[in-house]
Amino acid sequence: MANNSFNATPPRLRPLSGIFSATQRPGVATLRRELRKTMIHKLLGLPYDEWMGAFLPANDTTVDDASFDGLFDKVPIGSGETEMYKPFVDAVNGAEPAILDRFVLAKTFDKTDKTDKDKKKADGGMYPRDSPAVAQERTDWASVEVFIECKSNLTCDPYDEDTLSGHPYANTKRDALGQIATYASSVFEFQHRTHHFSVVLLGSWARLARWDRSGVIFSSKFDYKQEPAKLVRFFWRVARASAEVRGHDTTATRVLPGSDDYELLQAWKAKEKTLADDDYVAKRFVKSLSGDRPWWRLTVSNKTHGSRDFLVGRPTFAAAGVVGRGTRGYIALSISDPARPLVYLKDCWRMVHDRSKLEGNILSDLNEKGVANIPTALYHGDVEGQLTVSQTYWKPKPDPHTPSAKEENPFAEVDDVAVEAVPSGSDSAGQSEDADPGEPEYVDAKQKQKQTKIHCRMKTHQHYRLVVKEVGIPLQEFPSGRVLVRVIADAITAHEDAYNKAEVMHRDVSIGNILIIPPNAKQGKKEYQGLLTDWELSKRRSDENAEPRHPDRTGTWQFMSVHTLSKPEAQVQIADELESFLHIMIYCAIRYLPHTCDDVGEFMYSFFDDGRLVEEAEYTCGYFKRSVMKEGQLHDLAGKRILFLRTPRPPKPKDRSTTTKKMTLQPHPIEGLIITLLQWFSARYRLLPLEVDDDDDWEVAPFPDDLADSDEEPSDQSKVVLRAEKINSHSAMRTLLTKAYDRTGDFWPGPGDRQRDQLDPNFNPHKPQKTREKRTAPDGQPQEQPSSKRIRSASSQT
Template identity: 40%
Template sequence: MRWLQPKALNNARICPGFKFVAHPHKPDKTGDTKQSVDMGMYPVDNVPEAANTATYPGVDWSYLELPMECKTSSTEQDPFDEERGGEPVGDKRKDVLGQILSYAELVFQRQQRMFFFMVIFLGDYARIARFDHSGVFATHKFEYKTKNSPLVKFLYGYSRLSAVERGHDPTATRILSTDPLYKNMEERALAEKPEDPHDYVRDLFKHTLKYSRPWWKLEVHEQRKDDAGRDLEPVIHKFAVGAPYFQAPGVAGRFTRGYIALPVNDKGGIDDDATFVFLKDAWRVDHPEIEQEGEILRYLNQRKVPYVPTLVCHGDLGQVTTSQDHWKELHPEVKKVPLKTHSLYRVVVKEVGLPLEAFSDSSFELCQILACCIQAHAKAYKAGIIHRDISAGNMLMYKGKKGQWLGLLNDWELSKKVDNESLEGRQPDRTGTWQYMSAHALNDPYRRIVIQDELESFFHVLLYYAIRFLPHNLQDVCVGKFLTDYFDDYSIYDGYYICGRAKHDAMVNGFIDLRTYHGNQDDKTKNILKFLWPTLPAKSTPTAGSREQSPSPSPRSSPSPPERPSVSSDRDDERQRNHPINEIISELLRWFRAYYALDTHSQTREPQEENVSNESDVLQNLEEFFDEEVDDESESGDDPLDPDSPMAQSEEYNKLRKKLQTHTAILKLFYNTLKLRAWPPNDKGPDKKPEGGFALPKSAVPSDSMRTSSKRRSMDDIPGGNPPRPTKRSRV
């Protein structure tokens, strides 16, 4: 096939300024994806070179202008099935679609692109595909060897387009190693300030300056209005960034990237007193009813809502996806367009946080950080905003002014004003992150998210980290399966994914049943999940009192908790002690059980421990919160009912359900448990989540079992989980 040879394409001089390069089985040597497209077109100044004695160079995804994939079969390996609206059905076709989507993901990850094209050779035929963050479109198959081949016309015209017309983002400029700004970034990354409690941010920034990845100068266009509400010229802010600190997986959708950034001054450098900030780059859903995240943050900041990001600047960049418009043109008879309009948007905030899994060696700190986030949610809700995406990745920890670790409720892009909430969702498209959504929300794609759903999501986040890092009566070898069963599992009803059994049963029963993992134990208390007071090693003497703060953490280390009292005891006593986190979990499960079903029996409460008195700024803030709230949980003056009567049980359940109608009860639960209970000082252990996620051993899977693919993201692909692994079966 002469046309598939890069030499023939280069000799034809169809594309001046570009060169075609073959990459048979040669992945990018600077990456860990091991993905390699068959051939690509590069700018002549950035053509990859073969290493040492290699015949072909590896793929350079950061400069690849036009990927080209070659398949031998024009039918079996065609990723688009025109007879079925483009969606492939055959396994081989699905595999090829997954393969080209993985290539598309790498191009979007390594470059700043609005869209890009790909040529797919299928035997004697070819297709040209166009990708953006709304969808992918492809031409009909055509014979590319003909004299007037559409391929020649495409390559000729494409090479003569400007960079912006080829899909490159005009608001992003690559910072080359010869640029003085490059040197500025290196100097700031190495300028340690041990006395600064926020020096951990500099360390995080240093880890994003990867020499194998492009560095960028990104613009943020801050929209302004005059006193009459008329639009003014935007103010353009510029920020220097390295590789993303966070990268969402996939191709279609928001494709969120988070950067640790430094502001760039008018001279193109970085001021000595410039402080690190967090820059979020995302293709937000462009819908009249969805506000910009920056406007939500501005509103919350003005109302002094604590523990939310502080807005620096934000704005749309004027770049909008077009796949949804092409779909309308091809389907004029269909009123509802399945593809969403996405607009490139950047927002910059003051705080740079760590993921919750970086909490110190104490569950006290984990619960205190969660209490911060719940208080942020409460204050925002009182101000008229509901978050609607409570998840592990949307809660961070950051250092306050006094150097203490606090919680930060992040990512308000899906939030809404409470008074704008309709009784039903606008479309069957759930809002939130699957693993942490309430069972009710998962079972009803049209459901309007309410406060009870959000409080349940906080519970799921607490359980997620507690199961991973704290001691409990679930065998460590079973943790991977439990995480999959509880957070990732699903059922299918009426064409929709709905809640998996483990999460739903926990909400309905009011406890987490372990018999699926341990069998039915003679000791019935072992059949229910319980967290354990850590047992000290033999001959070890526990210490009482406070511990010194550790140095600022690196991205892989954990910070120390605030000073607080601890207690000493011998090993036998420790085995009998009830971990205080059980009080929070069992009490919340009682409330959820009452909320989900009025006719079930309440769970027996764990015995309470003796009171102590812990102090922290977070607890002080909670006390001030309670002073502002009206106590709506006062007991009735009526005569008590017979506790065994159905009416008494119904009355008790009604009281429990009311605790989920506001934030007061859950915050009091956290406050009392944090302040008055003794907490183990060193109960965080190694992560029990299997590296790479959980998979059944092959011997446990029947050879004739049916495989079912899920459109939901795996827990390993979310913030706070492991970095997403490349896959050939990703879906648009």
């Protein structure tokens, strides 16, 4: 089962600069910047009283407002953030009557969570009294109930009810949004939550927020020094609310010391040194139990199999981000099965649509039809009652920057759907262009064509779990170039089988959706096998002409074809899917095989992550990827051809004047495969119609026949057609890769061709080129790489 599924970049979002992409795990600063961009149209403001009534209605015990007058008088305003926080914590913790019941506020701005690789730390939060965060004054994402961020004034307010998208305009506010979004993402990653709450202090002002996988509902700001009861009321109610109201997943139970589940997992940890070398599943399961991350018992329920319980440790993959599917993957111990096998469990929030099908049902259907090289579905089902609610609070409202807006009341309701005059670069550019009868009179004819009905961009998500039999390893961990080719060929076979036997198109071919099943003596498996996983976004061929189930482009940005990225409204064709397999091969080869590319980071960003801005938050295929595929030659940004080699290049001598003999570079077998495939896809793009930007003011006139001249001789043109035809079906590409894998002798260089990851983990695409160090392909032994795929894009995420 894919351990990093559901990442697709929607047509209204940029390709995320590799941050949630397949390239690498980002640094904290970059993570903040990219996360806040995913929040466009995912934020919504409500008046304080309406917010409290919706999410934390009055308890049996009420708060005496008068008893807390002056509670925050000692909190200094105008000084630094750290100076504010201790008096604030002391005021809440020391209040009489006690506000937080069995909880307590802890200041944690000095120390990061020890188990968090990104080393993030919130200013503070509400924790159980026995949480290590309280005594150590250290952020603990696994036990925080409400995280709190403190800012000195309103210039860092992360929310803005005066924009249609909810996304603030000012850079300082956007930075603050990115910061708290990373904290919200960490709570979802370290705990099993349906939603959670946060507080942001802005000098003497405060806002509350509720986060779920659909979006963020924030409250209007209020002066907590002048009206302390408003903040007290929030903490009072949340501290006395049930675990379910606070957002805890009731089907996930934490495994605690002394329990039978704890002893069982401890026994597994003790097996670590006795496991066979090729028992990779058990080894990885034991590894997931190491460290300080909590262990959990998860329940998967459906009508056919009832409830099944599984024990899990650290996820093998956890998608960063707040909105969207929030996919996590686990190697799980099935304790409801007497044999207690190890299986793969995927926990996610699927998008709800009338025509959407459960991935478990799709897989079961493919299994019944004999589709090869795919996971075997065991159990699956929605988690009952766990549905996002943020989208239900959305109401259309006018753009407050137009004459018709009620600027004095940003929360004012509008009876009819409002229309916005959409200038180039506005937050709403690119939405559906339905005509609206109530257009404002000041809009001219050209603006009328761009006017937009404002639709809710928050999507309903349902919590869902799926268990499959096979446990694979990420494709990035391929041991050699030969195995890489074999695994991709197997995935193409799965795609072909699904297309022919079940009439299903996968529509999300990406590196995270191909897994490797290594040889295993215990199971009698002698060869590597590839699996094509994550079929939730697949579509039946009979539905290709139906209205799209999701308004966003489906797929994973980095591996989508040039055609699909350029024409998001076009139907996905076999050639598009096969091109995705080629991109996966290039991606793996450029990072892990020897080659002549001097700047891997620059190539990876420009080819896989970059996009061409059309409107604000709307991107199409980047120029570099488009040019490489049309030219049919792999080169760097300077136009220098990239060659894949059998062995790394030796370092060039410092004194070239003493060198009289040129080095002979031995090409890697994958070089010929990539050259051949690039020629096939280049032929396709040479035959596609000329693409021009859509603009009503321009029309392309036909070129005079007597002046038209082709750079192809008739015989060459026929070759182009023949090459393009090879990718209209699977057989040619599958046969090419299979024959290459089957070559024996010294055709393949052996496992020594696998290199360390050649992508500099500190690479920053936004840093000026002159400050970067260029890298050549280093020599060395392979090392285990964590799964690195991050967000795809909102549709897949949203």
